[in-house]
Amino acid sequence: MKKYKIQSAPFVVPTTDGKLIEEHFGKATDGNSNISIAHMVAPPHWSEPFQRPEFAEYTYIISGKKQFIIEDEVVVLQTGQSIKIEANTRVQYSNPFDEACDYISVCTPAFDFTKVHREE
Template sequence: MKKYFIQKAPFVVPTTDGKLIEEHHGKVATANEEISIAHMIAPPKWSEPFQTPEFDEYTYIISGKKQFIIEDEVVILEAGQSIKIEKNTRVQYSNPFDEPCEYIAVCKPAFDFAKVHREEN
């Protein structure tokens, strides 16, 4: 029995906002409840509603920039930077810039729509 798994076919999450989400490991892709790892590309001028997730979220920026509003503070990350946002923190993710933002997101425990608690616009 192999003690590793190479993900060659990540689950592509259907979206309506132009954002690419490829879940490599997580609840849907590999039935892993403990952690999720996703490759994402947020298009220019993209944003999500505020949310208060029940999981820690780590983000590593590969290219472009991404804006975070954490509680009441605006934070902008650039390529090569990363951040950890602790669970139960109100946050909004966006890319108000003119170029796409490519990044990796890691959630622990795994991302779960039932536990992200997105606010209505």
């Protein structure tokens, strides 16, 4: 039995907002509930509602910029920067800029839509 797995066919999460989400490892791809690793591209002028996920999320910006509103603070990450947002933190993710944002997201435990708790 091999001690590694190369992922060349990530699960592409269906979206309706133009955002690309490719889960390489996690619940949807290999049933792993401990961690999820996804490549994402947020199009220009994209945003999500505020949420309070039950998992920590790490984000690394490959190119472009991404805006986070964490509780009441606005934080903008640029290419090469990363952030960890603790579980149960109220946050809004967006890309209010004119270029796409290419980034990697890691969630611990794994991303689970039933544990995102998006506001209406």
